[in-house]
Amino acid sequence: MLIPYSTQSIDESDIHAVITVLRSGWITQGPCIGHFETALREYCGCQYATVVSSGTAALHLACRVANLGSGDVLWTTPNTFIASANCALYCAAQVDFVDIDPVTRNLDVALLEKKLAEAEKKRQLPKAVVVVDFAGHSCDMEKIYALCHPRNIVVIEDASHALGGFYQDGKIGSCRFSDLTILSFHPVKSITTGEGGAVLTNHREKHDRVQKLRSHGVTRDPAKLIDQRPEHCRSWYYEQQDLGFNYRLTDLQCALGVSQLKRLDGFIEKRRNLARRYHSRLANLPLKLPVEQSYAQSAWHIYAVEIDPKKTLLKREQVYSALKNAGIGVNVHYIPVHLQPYYARLGFKKGDFQNAERYYENALSLPIFPDMTKEQFETVSTALGTIFK
């Protein structure tokens, strides 16, 4: 059987949680949504949480709340899943990129500073930036926030990889150095609800807007009605106040989310142990291994190595194929977003963001997931040793 690069961990407690909701009568828009939101904000240490149908929906809502629109620009990293950039295009805004730091593979803060200074001179500052905690390792959020906040640039942290990790002494999702932080609950991420996501924030007004936009831009709260005529303060009355979406998560999914969140610290512990073992087992191979900076504790969403062309003649493609042939489901994260045909049509080209391109040339994500067995770990490590012999 193929060893996947990542997969969910579902146990009896998760199954029981979902069955309980199935028997309860409320399969969507019942009490589990609030329970999951409360559990998330308590875990992350932020003020407000809204759960939505996907991480992509969360990014879209974050961009809407940042008031991104036609004529505005959003900056992000090219080393991410396409959704981190597409969210700006959904709002008719433009996208630009800041290249990565080859060590962390996250958006390079020094390059951000330089690009901001140039944009400021031309009066073309971005309205928002989406920074991505690549592989589960936090960006240096304090520095990023210090550069963006004084210039009124909305900081959106895409923490799809990083739930369960730390920045400084705070949990990922605390929103201490972001205006909005988004999460994804896709099966390969830290916890899963099948599909799902969340928008976290410490700003009351931003939270209210996210809640409203999640469900058609509608409110039923009598205190929030625009038309305050007494006959409208009835339980059947609702007002559409904004153009929203149906980005709701179901009670079935939220019950799974609550159950998974209880298991999250255990998941991260297992990921950390696997990462530690990879570090020591792969230390003498011609690979550049991921490193943790002093300000972060990674959630180890992926274990991304780079084939070191100075130390081996083997190409990434050869290593990839050899592992695949040995039944090991390796992957590559990420094809730089600006090289996608859709983005090429917007004017981006090879050479625009060379650190991300160079990283991509040699990158390989090794299997890492909570239920990975000792045997599976041995299979992967031994196969790598054999390939480079």
Ligand SMILES: *Cc1c(COP(=O)(O)O)cnc(C)c1O
């Ligand atoms: C998974 C992911 C998303 C999107 O999440 P979905 O829940 O699949 O929509 C966004 N950004 C990054 C970096 C991701 O890895």
